[in-house]
Structure formats: C-alpha cells, structure tokens
Amino acid sequence: FIVTGFTGLLIDRLVFRRLRKKMATPQVMMIASLGVSMVLRAILFMRFSASTFRFVPDKDWRLTTSTFEVPTERLQLHLGDRVNTPLMELAANVNPYGFAYSRIALVVGIFGAVVLLAILLQRTRLGRQMRAVADNSDLAASSGIHVERVHGSTAFLSAGISGLGGALLAAILPINPELGLMLLLPAFAVIVLGTIGSIPGVIIGALIVGLLRSVSEPVLIGAGNALDRPTASGFAEVMPFVFLVGLLLLAPRGIGFAIGNWNIERIRKRRLAEPNKNEFLSREIFGLLNRLSEKVALSTVWFDRVYEQKDQALNFVKKTLSVVWALPAYYLARLSAAAQLTGSAISTFASGLHVGSPNWLRIDRNTERGSWIAFMILFLILVGIVWLLPSVTNLTKTMQVARIVTLVGIFGLAAFSLNLHTGLTGMTNFGVIFFVGIGAVTVGLLSAPVATNGYGWSPWMATIVAVLIAAVCGWLLAYPTARLRMDYFAIVTISLGEMLRISLQAEPLLRAGTATSGIGISQFSRPLEGWWENGPSGIVGNLLGLPIPAPYVVLLAILATVCLLGVWVLLNTLLASPWGRILRSIREDETVSQHHGHNILSHKAASLALGAGIAALGGVLWAWLNTAVWPDFMSPIRSTFLIWAAFIVGGKGNNKGMFIGAYIIVIVEFIALKIAPDPTKVVFFFSLILSTDSIVDFAVLSLP
Numbered sequence: 001f002i003v004t005g006f007t008g009l010l011i012d013r014l015v016f017r018r019l020r021k022k023m024a025t026p027q028v029m030m031i032a033s034l035g036v037s038m039v040l041r042a043i044l045f046m047r048f049s050a051s052t053f054r055f056v057p058d059k060d061w062r063l064t065t066s067t068f069e070v071p072t073e074r075l076q077l078h079l080g081d082r083v084n085t086p087l088m089e090l091a092a093n094v095n096p097y098g099f100a101y102s103r104i105a106l107v108v109g110i111f112g113a114v115v116l117l118a119i120l121l122q123r124t125r126l127g128r129q130m131r132a133v134a135d136n137s138d139l140a141a142s143s144g145i146h147v148e149r150v151h152g153s154t155a156f157l158s159a160g161i162s163g164l165g166g167a168l169l170a171a172i173l174p175i176n177p178e179l180g181l182m183l184l185l186p187a188f189a190v191i192v193l194g195t196i197g198s199i200p201g202v203i204i205g206a207l208i209v210g211l212l213r214s215v216s217e218p219v220l221i222g223a224g225n226a227l228d229r230p231t232a233s234g235f236a237e238v239m240p241f242v243f244l245v246g247l248l249l250l251a252p253r254g255i256g257f258a259i260g261n262w263n264i265e266r267i268r269k270r271r272l273a274e275p276n277k278n279e280f281l282s283r284e285i286f287g288l289l290n291r292l293s294e295k296v297a298l299s300t301v302w303f304d305r306v307y308e309q310k311d312q313a314l315n316f317v318k319k320t321l322s323v324v325w326a327l328p329a330y331y332l333a334r335l336s337a338a339a340q341l342t343g344s345a346i347s348t349f350a351s352g353l354h355v356g357s358p359n360w361l362r363i364d365r366n367t368e369r370g371s372w373i374a375f376m377i378l379f380l381i382l383v384g385i386v387w388l389l390p391s392v393t394n395l396t397k398t399m400q401v402a403r404i405v406t407l408v409g410i411f412g413l414a415a416f417s418l419n420l421h422t423g424l425t426g427m428t429n430f431g432v433i434f435f436v437g438i439g440a441v442t443v444g445l446l447s448a449p450v451a452t453n454g455y456g457w458s459p460w461m462a463t464i465v466a467v468l469i470a471a472v473c474g475w476l477l478a479y480p481t482a483r484l485r486m487d488y489f490a491i492v493t494i495s496l497g498e499m500l501r502i503s504l505q506a507e508p509l510l511r512a513g514t515a516t517s518g519i520g521i522s523q524f525s526r527p528l529e530g531w532w533e534n535g536p537s538g539i540v541g542n543l544l545g546l547p548i549p550a551p552y553v554v555l556l557a558i559l560a561t562v563c564l565l566g567v568w569v570l571l572n573t574l575l576a577s578p579w580g581r582i583l584r585s586i587r588e589d590e591t592v593s594q595h596h597g598h599n600i601l602s603h604k605a606a607s608l609a610l611g612a613g614i615a616a617l618g619g620v621l622w623a624w625l626n627t628a629v630w631p632d633f634m635s636p637i638r639s640t641f642l643i644w645a646a647f648i649v650g651g652k653g654n655n656k657g658m659f660i661g662a663y664i665i666v667i668v669e670f671i672a673l674k675i676a677p678d679p680t681k682v683v684f685f686f687s688l689i690l691s692t693d694s695i696v697d698f699a700v701l702s703l704p
Contacts, residue, residue, distance in 0.1 A: 001160040003163065004162060004166075005159050006156065009155050011155070012151060015036060020148075027644070034641050035641075037181070041178070041180065041181065048176075052175060052176045053170070053174065054174050054175070057171055058101075067100050068099040068104065069098055070096055071096055072094050072096055074090065076089055076090070100172070102172050105168060106171065109164065114199065120157075121199070126150070130154055133145065133147055133151070166179075185241075185494070188491050189244045192205075192488055193208060193247060213236055213239065216235070217236040220235050229507075229508060233506075241495040241496075245492055248492060372656075375660070378660050379659075379663075386404055387401075389670070395547065395548065395551075398546060398554065399551055399553055403553055403625070404667070404670060405557040405560060406560045407625070408560070408564070411666055413563065413564060413618030414436055414618045414643045414662075415646040416655065416658050417614040417615035418611070418615075419655065420607055421611045423587075424575065424584060424653055425603075426586060426588075426590075427604060428486045428489060429489075429490065430491070430494035430644070431493025431494050431497045432493075432615050433640045435473070436615045437497065438470040438473060439616025439623075440620065440623040440634075441504060441510060441629055442469055443524070443620045444522075444524045446461070447462040449525075453511060454512040463617070466616050466619070470612040470615065470616030471610070474605075474610075474612025475609040475612075477493075479605065482601055497640060504521075504629070504634065519631065520630045520631070522629075526627075527624070533549070533552070536550075537549035537552070537555075556625060567617070586604065645665050646658065649661035
C-alpha cells in the first residue's frame with residue numbers, strides 16, 4: 001500500500017498535474033494514464049522478464065490442510081441429448097469446498113479496504129473535499145479547498161488500494177507484468193455497471209461481473225460440447241460486457257444511479273404515507289445513530305490528523321529540497337542572466353547591421369496558406385526522418401519505406417474516423433478498433449478460399465461489403481446508445497471491440513484459411529496481386545534499382561496512399577458543406593442545435609456510419625498488409641489507444657493534424673521496434689505526455 005501509494009503520488013506530480021494545468025480533457029487524462037501504465041509494464045518486463053511469480057505470505061498457507069471447509073451443493077445442467085435425464089439436478093456426494101487462507105485474506109482485505117474508503121469519503125473532511133472537487137473543481141477552489149492537495153491525496157489512496165489489491169491477488173494467482181492490463185477492461189465494466197462515483201454500486205457491479213464469469217463458463221463448456229464447439233468457454237469473458245451493454249440500454253446511468261433514485265423515492269413515499277407513525281421508535285433509532293455517528297466522528301479525527309502529518313511531512317521535504325537546491329539555483333540564475341546579457345548584446349549588434357527576415361519567410365498560421373505551408377514543413381521533416389532510417393540494402397529500404405507508408409495510410413484512416421466521431425461530432429468513441437476489426441474480418445472471410453472455410457469472393461467486392469457492413473453497424477449503434485452519457489458511450493464502444501476480439505478467438509465460424517480451422521483468418525486473396533507479380537513489379541523494381549522485382553507491399557503502399565487522399569478530400573468536401581457545420585454545432589451544444597431544427601440523432605447516426613466505413617477501409621488495408629487476421633490484432637488496449645494517440649497528437653477537428661499524428665505514431669513505433677521489443681513504452685509515454693501541447697495545433701491551423 002505504502003510503496004504503490006507514493007508511486008501514484010509521484011506519477012501524479014510528474015504527469016497528471018502538468019496535464020491539469022494545461023486544462024486537459026478527461027479523454028486525454030485517460031489515454032495518458034494508459035501510457036504511464038505501459039511504461040510501468042515495460043519497466044517490470046525489463047526487471048522481471050515475462051516470467052510468472054506467486055506471492056506466498058506464509059509457507060504453511062500452501063499446505064492442502066490450510067483451508068476452511070464449506071458445505072457445498074453442486075447444481076448440474078444436462079445440455080444436449082437427454083434420455084430420462086432432467087435438465088438440472090443436484091449432484092450427489094459433493095466434497096466440501098476448501099476455502100484457502102489466501103482467498104479469505106483477499107476477501108477480508110478487499111472488503112475492509114472498501115469499508116474504510118466509504119467511511120473516509122462520507123465521514124471525513126478529506127472525503128468531503130474529494131467529493132466537492134469531483135463535482136466541480138473550480139467551485140471547490142473558490143471555497144478554499146486546496147485542489148492540488150486533494151488530487152495528490154486521491155492519487156496516493158487510489159494507487160495504494162490498487163497495490164493492496166494486487167498484493168492480495170498475487171497470493172492466489174500467478175502474476176506477470178501483463179496482469180494489470182488483463183484486468184483493465186473488466187474493471188471498466190465493474191465501474192460502469194455500478195455507476196462512476198458510487199461505492200455501493202461498484203460493489204454490486206463487481207459481484208455481478210464475478211457471478212457472470214463463474215456461472216457462464218461451466219454452462220458454455222457444456223453447451224459447447226453439445227454443439228461441437230469446444231472453444232465456446234472463451235465467450236465467458238464476453239458475458240460481463242454483454243450484460244453491461246444490455247443494462248446501460250435500460251439504465252443509462254448504471255446500477256448505482258438507479259439504486260440512489262429508488263432509495264430517495266422510497267423514503268419520500270414512506271414519509272408521505274406515514275408522517276406520524278412510530279415517532280418514539282424513530283427517536284430511539286436516530287439517537288442510536290447519533291451516538292454511533294459521534295463514535296465514527298471521533299475515529300475520523302485520527303484520519304484527519306494522519307493527513308495533517310502527511311502534509312507536514314511533504315512540506316518538510318519541499319523545504320529541504322529548496323534549501324539543497326538554493327546554491328545550484330543561485331549559480332544557474334547568474335549563468336542565465338549572463339546568457340541574457342550576451343543575447344541582448346548580439347541582438348543589438350544584429351539590429352545595428354539592419355539584418356531582418358524577408359516577408360516571404362514569415363508564416364501566418366491563421367491563414368489557409370500559412371496552415372498548408374506549416375503542414376508541408378512538418379511533412380518534409382517526417383519524410384526526412386524516414387529517409388534517414390538505417391537499412392542494410394536497397395531492397396530492405398524499399399520494403400521499410402513502403403511498410404511505413406502503408407501504416408501511415410491505415411492509422412490515418414482510423415484517425416480520420418475518430419476525428420469525425422469525437423473531434424467533429426463530439427462522441428467519445430473508444431471502439432474504433434471495433435469497426436477496423438469488422439472490415440478486416442469481413443474481407444478476410446469473404447476472400448478466403450472456399451476449401452478453407454472461406455467464400456472465395458473477389459477482394460474488391462469483399463472490400464465494398466466490409467465497408468457497408470461497418471457503416472450499417474455504425475448507423476445502428478447510434479439509436480440504442482442515444483441516451484448514454486459520453487463516458488458510458490465510450491465504454492460501450494470499447495466493449496464492442498473486446499467482444500469482437502473474443503468472438504474471433506472462440507467462434508469457429510470466424511476462422512478461415514487453414515484446413516484444421518485454426519484460430520484466425522489467413523490465406524485470403526489480395527487485390528491485383530497476380531497482375532502485380534506478372535509485370536509491373538519488375539518495371540517498378542528496375543526504376544527503384546532493386547535486384548529483384550518490387551515486393552507487393554509497394555503496391556499496397558500506393559493503394560493506401562490513394563485511399564487516404566481520397567478519404568481526406570471526401571471529408572474536407574463534406575465538412576465544408578452545411579452538414580459539416582451541423583456536426584460542429586452538435587459538438588458545441590446539442591440543445592442549441594436541436595432548437596435550430598436539426599435532428600441530432602440522425603446526424604449522429606450518419607457521422608457514426610461514415611466514420612465506421614472509413615475505419616473499416618483501414619482494417620481492410622491492415623488485413624492485406626499482415627496477410628492474416630488474429631485476435632491480438634484487435635486488442636483494444638494496444639490498437640485503440642495507438643489510434644487515440646494519433647488523434648491527440650494531431651489535435652481534434654484537424655484532418656491535417658490526423659495525418660501528421662498518424663505519421664508521428666508510426667515513426668515512433670518503428671524506431672521503438674529497433675530499440676526495444678515492446679514499442680509501446682516509447683510510443684505511449686512520449687507522444688501522450690506531449691499530447692495536450694497539441695504538436696500539430698502549434699504548427700497547423702485547425703479546421704474552422
């Protein structure tokens with residue numbers, strides 16, 4: 001608790017406080033937090049490798065006798081063919097369940113931490129300050145609350161509780177650096193199910209998610225055996241997300257909000273129906289509660305004193321550091337003053353020579369011409385970086401550049417899609433990889449050979465169908481999610497991406513390319529591949545000075561460039577039309593836009609459909625580049641947030657920025673591959689910490 005708590009406090013001071021000062025949006029903070037987690041994961045990989053470890057608090061706990069036996073009944077379901085057998089029955093001769101000491105420690109520790117956290121939030125001054133800052137930080141600051149101190153305390157507590165949970169979990173599960181990211185999406189499901197900010201709701205959400213996982217797995221195993229689908233148990237990971245999506249469609253603000261409203265309504269009706277009943281009993285109960293509250297208040301004094309001691313310790317550390325830094329700071333100040341005097345003398349000398357910059361070198365980025373000039377400067381810089389990347393031969397250099405160009409096209413299309421949804425329409429979409437995956441899976445299945453469970457379609461026809469299917473999915477997604485808050489809409493979309501990934505892993509109908517129906521899709525045909533190999537590849541190879549015909553990735557780079565430029569022109573044309581202005585008005589204020597007579601839902605559905613089709617086109621190119629589609633290909637933890645990194649670096653509402661942002665992310669990842677086996681530790685951290693500076697907004701004019 002202590003180590004992880006201070007680690008969280010340090011990260012808050014180094015990263016998140018800087019982002020808060022720059023007025024970063026919650027989406028940026030979330031992406032940056034994932035970037036920090038990737039850095040921590042990479043550090044753990046370098047220190048402990050990918051090996052698994054187990055935390056043993058006491059060696060005696062590993063004994064088989066170190067358990068509490070709990071009387072157990074087992075309900076058996078008989079699925080499939082049944083002859084004189086009931087659908088369900090209680091099994092006979094079931095051994096008692098052995099509740100290990102480590103599991104008891106986990107349950108007691110977690111629920112104890114939750115109870116203490118609830119007391120802290122409801123009964124202490126710090127808890128009241130936390131809730132005030134969460135509701136409105138500006139109003140809390142105007143009321144005299146030290147907002148940054150509250151943020152620091154929150155970071156310490158949240159990181160400490162996470163570390164406590166990880167230590168308790170390590171006693172029952174083998175752990176490795178991937179464990180934290182594996183728990184990320186289920187944690188999202190728990191938080192959204194229980195309503196953000198509601199501790200009782202989160203407890204109920206955690207129980208629901210755990211119950212769904214534990215109950216659905218044996219049921220799916222039996223159903224899979226009956227249906228000749230041995231991998232059906234993999235859908236157990238999907239069940240919490242299916243329940244989450246269904247619940248949010250019925251209760252758009254989660255369980256905690258619904259419970260709170262029900263409780264308020266119940267109390268109101270009871271007081272209206274029985275105003276004078278049981279007054280004596282009420283006085284006794286309230287007296288008992290008041291005495292209990294006094295006891296709790298006395299205990300909270302200790303919490304307040306602890307935090308006062310913590311603040312005093314932090315102030316002492318700050319004063320100590322300031323004293324230690326005073327002497328170096330003095331000499332640095334003198335050096336800086338000397339440098340300023342030298343600079344002023346040089347500028348005075350230069351002004352005496354009447355040397356000035358010509359007008360044609362001055363770039364006004366607030367004009368369309370200046371915006372394009374700044375864009376071209378950045379583009380040429382990035383092209384120069386790609387050209388200077390080391391390579392062994394001319395052939396490897398050609399393949400390197402062609403692959404980078406193709407990846408820029410793919411990530412550029414995905415960033416265009418995200419920019420249309422989030423930057424221009426105001427819908428926070430964390431499920432771009434869902435639409436990318438639909439495009440990749442559809443084109444792979446339709447164009448795979450019939451002999452290997454495919455359909456044998458032409459790649460061009462498969463591409464058209466893939467884009468149309470993704471567009472229809474985007475259109476249909478708008479209507480059931482219309483009542484959701486933007487943060488809940490984001491969680492629903494990322495859940496859809498995870499559901500598609502798990503379905504690709506567990507469903508045999510989503511497999512093609514191998515006679516054994518192995519996981520994934522492969523051996524599908526790619527466009528113009530035969531035509532390229534029979535003629536143009538040799539001509540292009542001679543033009544590039546290659547000893548052999550040019551590889552197919554060169555043609556793929558050309559196709560990606562054409563698709564990227566075509567979509568760019570299409571989006572600029574549409575966004576310059578009245579429809580583009582309507583989308584921007586919806587982003588700024590839906591109510592005002594609706595008062596002007598615009599159908600908000602239909603315009604959002606059209607935006608989702610168009611963006612989904614663009615993302616699916618990027619997925620098609622990705623499938624052609626990798627020649628296969630695998631479940632890890634659609635990992636929301638990696639792919640979605642790489643796309644978001646390109647979006648944040650580029651600046652919302654800016655198609656030029658989307659292109660530059662995608663280019664930067666691809667280059668950084670490519671360079672990181674040369675440096676370390678895990679590129680995310682470079683990509684996420686450096687690009688996302690700089691994200692709110694909006695690199696391209698500094699150099700490229702945002703769209704109006």
